[in-house]
Amino acid sequence: MRLFRPFIPSLAVMLMASSGAGAQAVLIDKSEIRFVSRQMGVNVEGRFRKWKANVDFRPKELAKSKAEFEIDLASIDLASEESETEVRRPRWFDTAKFPVATFHSTAMKDLGGDRYEIAGTLTLKGKAQDEKFPIEVKKDAAGNSVATGEFTIKRLAFNIGDGQWGDPTIVADDVIVRVRMVLPRAA
Amino acid sequence: MTRYRYTRTARTFHWLAALLIFTGFALGLYMSDLEFSPDKLRYYVWHKWLGITVFLLAAARLAWRAANPAPALPVAMPAWQRRVAVAAHVLLYALMLAIPLSGWIYSSATGVSVAYLNLVDLPNLVPKDREMAKTLLLLHQSLNYLLAAVVTVHVAAALKHHFVDRDDILARMLPGR
Numbered sequence A: 001m002r003l004f005r006p007f008i009p010s011l012a013v014m015l016m017a018s019s020g021a022g023a024q025a026v027l028i029d030k031s032e033i034r035f036v037s038r039q040m041g042v043n044v045e046g047r048f049r050k051w052k053a054n055v056d057f058r059p060k061e062l063a064k065s066k067a068e069f070e071i072d073l074a075s076i077d078l079a080s081e082e083s084e085t086e087v088r089r090p091r092w093f094d095t096a097k098f099p100v101a102t103f104h105s106t107a108m109k110d111l112g113g114d115r116y117e118i119a120g121t122l123t124l125k126g127k128a129q130d131e132k133f134p135i136e137v138k139k140d141a142a143g144n145s146v147a148t149g150e151f152t153i154k155r156l157a158f159n160i161g162d163g164q165w166g167d168p169t170i171v172a173d174d175v176i177v178r179v180r181m182v183l184p185r186a187a
Numbered sequence B: 001m002t003r004y005r006y007t008r009t010a011r012t013f014h015w016l017a018a019l020l021i022f023t024g025f026a027l028g029l030y031m032s033d034l035e036f037s038p039d040k041l042r043y044y045v046w047h048k049w050l051g052i053t054v055f056l057l058a059a060a061r062l063a064w065r066a067a068n069p070a071p072a073l074p075v076a077m078p079a080w081q082r083r084v085a086v087a088a089h090v091l092l093y094a095l096m097l098a099i100p101l102s103g104w105i106y107s108s109a110t111g112v113s114v115a116y117l118n119l120v121d122l123p124n125l126v127p128k129d130r131e132m133a134k135t136l137l138l139l140h141q142s143l144n145y146l147l148a149a150v151v152t153v154h155v156a157a158a159l160k161h162h163f164v165d166r167d168d169i170l171a172r173m174l175p176g177r
Helices: A009-018 A081-088 B008-032 B038-067 B079-109 B130-165
Strands: A032-039 A042-048 A051-056 A066-072 A100-112 A115-124 A127-139 A145-154 A171-183 B114-116 B120-122
Touching: A051 A171, A100 A127, A115 A145, B008 B038, B008 B130, B038 B079, B038 B114, B079 B114, B079 B130
Parallel strands: none
Antiparallel strands: A032 A042, A032 A171, A051 A066, A066 A100, A100 A115, A115 A127, A127 A145, A145 A171, B114 B120
16 A cells, blocks of 8 residues: 655645645655664664655744654665565554554744754554654755754554564664754745 | 795684684575574674674784795696686685675665674765665675685695695695694
């Protein structure tokens, strides 16, 4: 089942229209959702190939700002096709039953100096958890806003990787998620 | 004075390399066909440690050898055989360095970093790239099959020297004395 197509401009425009004035279409090709997992003492990098974002970020009106993400878990990019097949299985993400992970922001706070704190709810494998993480927003050369943030999730709290994979000395409980979102300069 | 026998150090280098290479090669063949499991990941980690050890050993051995040349070949050996013997040994050394290196680059391309004995974190040499990883795996495997072929010739030549030519080529590398 193909849940998402890569963003095409028309789709982005539709999304903007449906989510009200001010919503910015995230520049999907420049943005990424990556993660690092620690396995047997070494770092294993990964990312998600397909995800959707609905971001309305207004630095001066944080109460009206929001960030929503929907990640196609089966689109995971890992070390090999074999390990990608593995993590789609029920003992990991169980993508047949839980195809997407979502994040919905609930509050944003100005931390000063281009830094903000995003609070929201992360739903993964049927479990919802409140998360809070700082982001930094900078302008790139083209005038786009680049938001980068990093947070750590505990995979075992979401039952990701149980049974023989439940041992955190084999695959660490902590997974570092790194998000980079590029928003176009305001028109 | 001409020495005909390898020193104890040279023989230790040789047999240690043989043991590590054989183990790493066999483990590599075995682990890649296993079902995905914690054991499989563990074998990959060990395989990488073996590979790095082979690399370090080969580098140390080359440095040592520069100051301690190998004993002369038997006078009776024809010139073409000497040339082939030299070429085969150069190739063996080159592969002992190139194979672990290709494995490390391959691992980097899959996004999996390498830590030697869990003590030293090695940097990733290339960014994560699926297509590049597939090519590098093929390279790593091909170099290994080339090594297997050269080792086969190496062993066959040693046996031929011992049983057909009846010279001391094999005996001078054997343990003991």
